[in-house]
Amino acid sequence: MMWEQTREGAGTTMPGGDQEPGSYYVGVDVGTGSVRAALVDQRGIILAFADQPINRWEPQFNHHEQSSEDIWAACCVVTKQVVQGIDVNQIRGLGFDATCSLVVLDKQFRPLPVNHEGESHRNIIMWLDHRAVSQVHRINETKHRVLQCVGGVMSVEMQAPKLLWLKENLRETCWDKAGHFFDLPDFLSWKATGVTARSLCSLVCKWTYSAEKGWDDSFWKMVGLEDFVADNYSKIGNQMLPPGASLGNGLTPEAAKDLGLPAGIAVAASLIDAHAGGLGVIGADVRGYGLACEGQPVTSRLAVICGTSSCHMGISKDPIFVPGVWGPYFSAMVPGFWLNEGGQSVTGKLIDHMVQGHAAFPELQAKATARCQSVYAYLNSHLDLIKKARPVGFLTVDLHVWPDFHGNRSPLADLTLKGMVTGLKLSQDLDDLAILYLATVQAIAFGTRLIVEAMEAAGHSLSTLFLCGGLSKNPLFVQTHADITGMPVVLSQEAESVLVGAAVLGACASGDFTSVQEAMARMSKVGKVVFPRLEDKRYYDKKYQVFLKLVEHQKEYAAIMKGD
């Protein structure tokens, strides 16, 4: 855990200080790899931060599982850490966000196994799990109207195919015994309050619920999940609340003891992690930074949340249908606005995969450790050493990567796509590793450019990227996104701005702010702006042409192999 220094002119109480008491909020963010918590004040300043890794199991290729009990235990550890040393009565609200993973509990709220091994502690099918390929094909073949709101094609990462997989594969050990299917963010708010109401965010974005029309019975009947209709959706949610709404009577005494917080404090209806990141960044006051979006509506801002995956969150006043991009979802992130969510299923995970799988990785690790640096900081400085007189990006003139090692989420919405690398040589030294890493970072940024172009072609008008998540701490990743999209990138004052988004929820639930918009505007702040290097545009435009050719060729190869 780290405590931040008191900032000049802050004027409110710092933990353990003896100034005038302030109001604090606790945000808890459950990512793919770890659980984080922060103690946040009314200006959105993070006063304390803690994190803890979480267990993951991959019992078979494309099966990814977690444990809801493990995750709750980790939430308790990090929350207790961030509130140490303050008067907990100053904490006014608690907000959770989490990955959109599927939690399964029985009728007595005990974990049920989502695996053939019958391991009941592994009761979460993670968002990146691709076990339900056959189920999602059948769902997409129905061409049901609800698919219009997920870009025309449902993703294997959404909940309906996973539920169908459980029904078809684990009927006795899981499906028949199940009493509650939760999205992970809703599981956490239930655990904290005992309230089973779901957040509109999770149900609208991952479960086909419509904020305006409710559940569509015909969809569930058509795909073979009519069971939910018959029991009035009690297992998947028949009471919904907007994100940030206060749940029940707040924190239960039992959860309060677990978390080290006072019973009864306000707990907010949750958000999916990417959406919390969006709230944490897009409402910032941008005056004085020379940004085009200063004079434009908030709809010109695209929040990009870059962790294990990347999510591209764009809002609009009217619904916009973007082929291959999820949404439009009403009020699923910012109340009153429609949301489109583009995404790349693996980004941080892809960079880790490329770097860790290279023959020179042990050498890299040893050298980075000797310098007390992360491997990424070491690679970035190594690239600077070998670039000579040219810009770093030009090192990949003959090395190109297509990044869909886990299928394409947006805008091609094709889970069968695979990764590609062209330009390999026999050498396997640190220079090669660094250049492959660079080409991977560039490929991810080209993927963002493709998503931005699809959103703009459908009616969005975007001028500025707002990046957050673990990858936004990598200066090479940030500059490359600016250079390749041609847009400035805004980074928040708080590097952990997803947690500021979670705290915005807690602040709303406490009643200290009248709306999510007001809390966002007060609590999200610009830290740094990175402008594109326009002189490199021609080079990146050429590489983008190659990027587009890669996928075209991949489809041609697949067609050749399918032919007689």
Ligand SMILES: Nc1ncnc2c1ncn2[C@@H]1O[C@H](COP(=O)(O)OP(=O)(O)O)[C@@H](O)[C@H]1O
């Ligand atoms: N300081 C850093 N520099 C470079 N990359 C980083 C840094 N911190 C985290 N990352 C990358 O970000 C990814 C994880 O981001 P994070 O937001 O923590 O993920 P998640 O929310 O999915 O758990 C990892 O792939 C990691 O390599």
Ligand SMILES: O=C(CO)[C@H](O)[C@H](O)COP(=O)(O)O
């Ligand atoms: O689908 C998503 C959001 O809608 C995210 O990709 C998923 O929740 C995982 O997030 P992260 O990569 O930050 O762990």
